[in-house]
Amino acid sequence: MKIEHFLEKNEIREVTIFKQLVLNGGILSYAEMLDHLAVAKASLDKDLESISFRIQPLADQIQVHYE
Numbered sequence: 001m002k003i004e005h006f007l008e009k010n011e012i013r014e015v016t017i018f019k020q021l022v023l024n025g026g027i028l029s030y031a032e033m034l035d036h037l038a039v040a041k042a043s044l045d046k047d048l049e050s051i052s053f054r055i056q057p058l059a060d061q062i063q064v065h066y067e
Contacts, residue, residue, distance in 0.1 A: 013037055013047045014054075030066060 004012050016037065020028055034044055052064045 010043075010047060010050070013039065013043070014051050017047060017051060 004015065007015065017028075017033060020033070020036065030044070034041065037044065039047075048064060048066050055062050055064065
């Protein structure tokens, strides 16, 4: 059983975004993420805001920038 089975939809997207960032050396285009996740712009914005909030304790090591 995968861990994703225990997560909400938005949490699954957040894990997917984070995985893609790690696999791509920390850089992904906004358009690539929209296509990869097949979600609306508003959903991606919300997910990125959530990720940014969750990693605040690691702000000296990790940062998320998006436009």
